[in-house]
Amino acid sequence: MHDDLLPREHPVRLIDETGRLTADDRYPAPSAERLLDAYRALVRGRRINEQAGALVRQGRLAVYPSSHGQEACQVAAALVLREGDWLFPTYRDSVSVITRGVDPEEALVLLRGDWHSGYDPHRYRVAPQATPLATQLLHAVGLAHAARLRGEDTVVVAMCGDGATSEGDFHEALNFAAVFHLPVVFFVQNNEFAISVPLSRQTAAPSLAHKAIGYGMPGQRVDGNDAAALLAVLGDAVENAREGGGPALIEAHTYRMQAHTNADDDTRYRERAEVQAWADRDPLLRMRAHLTESGALDVETEARFAAEAEETAAALRDAMNRDVRPDPDDLFRFVHAARSPQLDAQRRLLQDELSREATS
DSSP: OOGGGSOOSSOBOSBOTTSOBOOOSSOOOOOHHHHHHHHHHHHHHHHHHHHHHHHHHTTSSSOOOOOTTOHHHHHHHHHTOOTTOEEEOBTTOHHHHHHTTOOHHHHHHHHHTOSSOSSOHHHHTBOOOBOSTTHHHHHHHHHHHHHHHTTOOOOEEEEEEGGGGGSHHHHHHHHHHHHTTOOEEEEEEEOSEETTEEGGGTOOSSOSGGGGGGGTSOEEEEETTOHHHHHHHHHHHHHHHHTTOOOEEEEEEOOOOSOSSTTOOGGGTSOHHHHHHHHTTOHHHHHHHHHHHHTSOOHHHHHHHHHHHHHHHHHHHHHHTSOOOOOTTHHHHTTOSSOOHHHHHHHHHHHHHHHHHHHO
16 A cells, blocks of 8 residues: 555644644645735635626526635635646636636636637636536646646646546546646545535545545645645645646545525535534635734735725626627637538528518
8 A cells, every 4th residue: 555645534724713723744834925815815706706696696697606615725726826837627616717817707708608718728827617527637637748748847737526526537537647647736626515416425435535546646635625725735736746746636625605506406405504514614714813813914904805806896797797799600600610511501591580580
């Protein structure tokens, strides 16, 4: 048994639920400045989740998979990356995408129902958000392999949820990354539910991080509501990959505080008392308590962070309240470099229908 590949029995934690700093033999706590930056992103991320939820209720967003309660995972995944690295998010990782630098409006147009991703992946080094489970993991591995062949020091963070670990693509991606020793950090946000399916119905492994040893890569568990521990553990895995140490699997233990999406009724499969118990572990409250107690966060700074987050929410609100006039020809413009006869026939059919509607 390769003990160096096995995760710890208990998730890594550097700041407990009361905000108290705890020492760790392997993972030093990030600096106060870095934690303050993370808290700023946490405040902004929470406000984005709240505003997006309101936009869904107003009919301005078609769907929004909230990451409320998971914001520490969201911001840490983006903050540990260098400019030349890549992030491969899931549909629930809008806050991570925005923390990486993507404009909030560009990040959310896909969830409004637009046909395109909304942002240029190459500009931000953020892959389009993926709705199918685990497909982005294969793309992440492919990009890392290409970067390695080009001699680049690029590292890829590939995000997924616990439900994605039940997909075949998850196995294929980890196996390929391990065999070719690629610079990929697989980051699993274990929020306890794949829609309504609890973790106990997905795996019999002691933890999801234990799956790593089957591929010959190290696995680690971390408290997903502890931004300090996430920065330390993810940051260590990213830099190890950059230095040639190969891939790693990091499992963050967190909780999905809200429904899967606005189309889901989570009262059907979990008790309110369970949700409330996790509310006491809120990553924002934990980080705020620590920074306030240490003197790194004062009233003025807290107010400034809140004002900045409100500006983001207002800009997002204004953007999503602007009506969009889609061009029907876009359905055909970007399918092939040269339209096929069949596509031309479909285009003429739609043009004829639209013309008849306009004159009726």
